[in-house]
Amino acid sequence: MSIVYDRTKTVVRRHVAPGKAVPLHPETVAFAGHYVFDVDVLAAYRPTGKGRVERQVAIVRDHVLAGRAFSSIEENDAAFAAWVPLRRAKVHGTHGEVIGVRAARDHTALRPLPAAPYVVVQRHLRYVGKDCLIAFDANLYSVPASRVQPRQLVEVRATKAQITLHATTPDHRGETLLATHSRAVGRSCRVVDERHWDGLPTGAGRRVTTGHDDLPTPRRQGRGDGPEPGAGSLQALLNRAAAAQVEVSRRPLSVYDELTGTRPFTTDNPTKETR
Template sequence: MTERHLRPVGKDCLVAFGGNLYSVPARKVRPRQLVEIRATKSQVMLHSTAPGNGGETLLAIHPRAVGRGVRVVDETHWDGLPTGKGRRTTTGDVPAQPHRERPFGEAVGSLQALLNRAAATGVEIGRRPLSVYDELTGTRPFTTRSQSKESS
């Protein structure tokens, strides 16, 4: 007996099925592409939904994982993906920039900037009533009381 399901491929070329992850070849799929899973009690077969060159649809065969949270990966499936921590799948061939140590002067400059910012928090701010701004702009303050002397 075979179970059949459609599942999308992740950016890391892993397909989720039954609470586990199974790898497919990076060179034969693209992220979010749907693949067909044909699962028996002992194995998981991953097929492309569109035939490749020669009419072949089989992408990978893995033993079926027991339990949940298992990653069943064939390392050769990741050929062509960028490597790095967490197997990031960025696009483009940007070479990694070497980490350089900061000269002593730069570190002092950064420290000085922090100290200046901390000193700015100690500046005392003058407080004045809002009526001062009304006088400067020539506007009348908003009041809720009626001006009985002006209306008579």
């Protein structure tokens, strides 16, 4: 079975010259594969190619809607339901069969629907941050640190209720799924599974120093295996404290002028010569 489509951007990836193979949109290919039918794209510049389909719009407009006013959707639906049996009892002008009889035969030739419906998703590519978070639709979602690298591209597949994150290449088991999250409501939200952060640096090995650890550490008096932990840093702090208590003598600047034989410093301005 095949279904005829216009060359819309939801079906055709790009327009090509007449006679060239038409590249189909990946989502359309997946949809057709799920429901098991072929996609037949109209030839370029052929507006009458599916005229029989669009003709039904004019038939409904002329026989159900023209010259009538409806106060509600329910009243409109009732008028259409009353007209359908009349239409199905007519002989079709193209194939010469009663429309209702031909429709019943066509229905028996249809395959059963799959157990699960096809879910249309948005597909986007995003970079992974150093904190194993990706940004999508003004929100952040986590991916496992053990399976991705910073600045790695991952595919976001988004539905109205769910976000799934996939690797662009399958792993050794042929799988691409990295994480599944509920879609955030609003903006600036963080949807994080804390297990995804296993393997990231925790900061447990960080150290600080006073900058004087390279000073020699004095030995302890008495028995012992060695200096106490942190003794070098403590001694450096004690040395700095002792240096701060050293008394500094104060003397006037004129003493240095006498020693160097220079002219004493003065702030008086010289008297200007007047004529």
